[in-house]
Amino acid sequence: MLWDTRKDRNEVAAPAATLNEDGQIYPTKALRKFLGSLTSREAPVLMDLGPVVGSNITFFGERLGCKILVEDLYSELDRHSRQGGTPFAEKITSRLLKHAPSSIDGILCWNFFDYLDLPAAQVLAASLTRMLRPDGAVLGFFTTVTAVDAAFSKYVIVDEGTVKQRAYTSGSRKRTPLQNRDIIRMFEGLKVAESFLLKTNVREFLFRKPVPEALDDF
Amino acid sequence: MWKRDEAVRQPAVSHGEAAAATAQAAGSQATRQDSYQGQNERDVVNIGKSVVIKGELNGSEDLTIEGHVEGRIELRDHVLTIGPNGKIKAELFAKAVVVLGEVKGNITASEKVDIRENGSVDGDITAPRVAIAEGAQFRGSVDMATKGKSAAQPQAIKPVVEVKPQSVQPVTTHAPQAVQQGQRVGA
Numbered sequence: 001m002l003w004d005t006r007k008d009r010n011e012v013a014a015p016a017a018t019l020n021e022d023g024q025i026y027p028t029k030a031l032r033k034f035l036g037s038l039t040s041r042e043a044p045v046l047m048d049l050g051p052v053v054g055s056n057i058t059f060f061g062e063r064l065g066c067k068i069l070v071e072d073l074y075s076e077l078d079r080h081s082r083q084g085g086t087p088f089a090e091k092i093t094s095r096l097l098k099h100a101p102s103s104i105d106g107i108l109c110w111n112f113f114d115y116l117d118l119p120a121a122q123v124l125a126a127s128l129t130r131m132l133r134p135d136g137a138v139l140g141f142f143t144t145v146t147a148v149d150a151a152f153s154k155y156v157i158v159d160e161g162t163v164k165q166r167a168y169t170s171g172s173r174k175r176t177p178l179q180n181r182d183i184i185r186m187f188e189g190l191k192v193a194e195s196f197l198l199k200t201n202v203r204e205f206l207f208r209k210p211v212p213e214a215l216d217d218f
Numbered sequence: 219m220w221k222r223d224e225a226v227r228q229p230a231v232s233h234g235e236a237a238a239a240t241a242q243a244a245g246s247q248a249t250r251q252d253s254y255q256g257q258n259e260r261d262v263v264n265i266g267k268s269v270v271i272k273g274e275l276n277g278s279e280d281l282t283i284e285g286h287v288e289g290r291i292e293l294r295d296h297v298l299t300i301g302p303n304g305k306i307k308a309e310l311f312a313k314a315v316v317v318l319g320e321v322k323g324n325i326t327a328s329e330k331v332d333i334r335e336n337g338s339v340d341g342d343i344t345a346p347r348v349a350i351a352e353g354a355q356f357r358g359s360v361d362m363a364t365k366g367k368s369a370a371q372p373q374a375i376k377p378v379v380e381v382k383p384q385s386v387q388p389v390t391t392h393a394p395q396a397v398q399q400g401q402r403v404g405a
Contacts, residue, residue, distance in 0.1 A: 052357075054333075054350030061348065061362035069359045 023166035025158060029196045030139055030204035032160040034106065037137040037193070037208065038064055044105035047131070049073045049112050051154045051168055059157050069104070071097065073112055073124075074152045078169045088116070089123040097127050104131045109140035110155050111202075114175035118182060125186035129209070138190065138207040142178055145201050149173040267303050275308075284319075294328075302336065315345075317354075324358075 038044045046060055047069040060066055076096060080088050107128050113121050128138060154168040183205060184192060190207035197203050265271070269285035276292045283291075284301040290309045291298060298312040304319035314330045317337040325331050327345040335353040344361045 052350055052354070054348075054352070054354070057348055057350055057360050057362075061360070065362065067359055067361040070356055072357060 023156065023164040025162055025164050026200055026202070027161060027198065028163050028204060029161070029198070030194055030206045031157070031163065033194045033206050034108075034137055034139040035063060035160060037135075037206070038066070038106045041105055043067065045069065045103065046106045046108065047071060047099070047104045048108045050108065050110045051075060053154060053156050056155075056157050066105070069099070074115075074154070074168060077112075077115060078152065087120070089120040092120070092124050092127055097124075097131065099131045101130050102133045105133050105136045107132060107136070107138045109138060111141040111143065111153065111175070113140055113178060113183075114143045115152070115173055117176070118178065118186075121178060121182075122186045126188075129187055129189045132190070132209045134209050134211045136209045137193070138187065138205075140183075140205050140207075142183060142203040142205065143175045143201060144177050144197075144203060146177060147175045149175060300337070 038046070041064075044064055044066045046064065046066045048056070049071050051072045051074055052070045057068055057070075060068055073092075073096065076091070077088060080091065085091075086094075109128070113124070116124065132138060150173075151167040152169050152173055153165045156164040156166055158164050180203070183203075187207050190209050192205060193208040194206040195203065263277070263279055263281050265281070265283045265285045265287070267284045271285065271287045271289070273289045274292070275281075275287060275290065278293070278296065280297045280299070281291075281293055282299040282301055283304045283306065285303070286305045286307075288307045291306070291311070293312040295313050297314045297316065298310060299316040300306055300319040300321055302318045304321075306319070306321045306323065308321075308323045310321065310323060310325045311327075313328050315325050315327045315332070317325075317331070317333045317339055320338045322340045324341045325339065325343045325345070327343075329345070330347040330349065331343050331345040332349045333339055333351060333354040333356060335351045337351070338355040340357050342359045342361070346362060348360050348362055350356055
């Protein structure tokens with residue numbers, strides 16, 4: 001009975017987000033930590049799963065002097081949802097994200113996992129874990145409520161503690177919350193360095209890849 | 219009695235004629251400016267919509283491309299502009315690159331890459347400064363590291379030195395294999 005109640009509560013869809021062109025501003029706590037984890041590295045390699053945002057490129061370029069790989073999986077998912085074909089999880093491994101193992105220092109997932117089902121999320125997380133260098137960091141935002149968005153959102157960094165969420169591509173998008181344990185399990189091999197539950201119903205996770213002991217001793 | 223020297227006397231000029239003369243002077247100045255601007259414009263070469271080039275394009279002046287180019291474009295100290303109708307499938311090397319059209323290929327600039335609204339780039343960018351406008355499309359990597367200072371040099375000229383671990387002579391130690399495999403030694 002209790003479980004039924006929980007299930008019902010989860011399935012109540014939140015009202016559709018009303019993101020306009022100007023976007024909405026949200027606080028973030030994990031972004032600062034993410035940046036802090038990369039500042040000590042010389043010319044780190046950063047991967048952004050979101051669409052290209054010019055000001056973000058400038059922001060990271062100035063702060064980190066890094067190389068940024070723009071993957072834009074949102075548009076790939078959008079194309080996949082319109083065209084269909086092979087399951088998205090297969091596309092991730094076969095066509096997308098074909099970077100070498102341990103080649104990326106930092107990964108920005110934004111809220112992309114909210115739009116995936118659990119199997120696809122697990123495949124993506126495993127793929128990201130493989131590509132991450134030891135001591136590298138992954139930043140992800142996860143919703144706590146089911147919601148139907150009018151569009152994907154893209155994140156524009158205002159400063160280290162603030163992001164602006166703006167509408168990106170059209171069409172109805174359902175966001176489904178993943179359980180904390182599922183999130184932690186799917187990033188097996190990484191450690192939760194920081195996690196925050198914000199008043200905006202967003203969980204921010206910062207994962208770090210442990211440095212192998214042998215390297216420490218060496 | 220005294221006869222006036224008519225020769226040195228300025229001819230009477232009506233107000234209308236003076237205005238016309240001023241206009242003529244201004245006109246000649248404008249003509250000179252036009253000529254100067256025209257000379258400047260001649261320094262920027264245009265490749266028109268209907269032009270298709272396959273191969274290598276080198277130059278020592280600013281270039282605007284509205285046509286199709288496949289291959290390689292190199293303008294080391296000048297600005298390369300890909301116009302709204304331009305479709306490029308090439309490696310680009312320039313001082314600054316402005317993209318309003320479509321580029322498939324890597325871009326290397328010693329100063330700046332600017333992707334304007336509706337501009338599209340599918341490739342890797344290496345430049346110290348990169349500006350991507352809202353509405354622009356981009357897929358690839360952006361490298362803004364300081365090594366971009368010498369970025370306009372074509373990569374083919376750069377000597378590439380790779381040190382492969384296999385080529386390193388093994389140093390005799392008591393337990394080299396254990397170290398290579400990341401295990402604790404002598405613990």
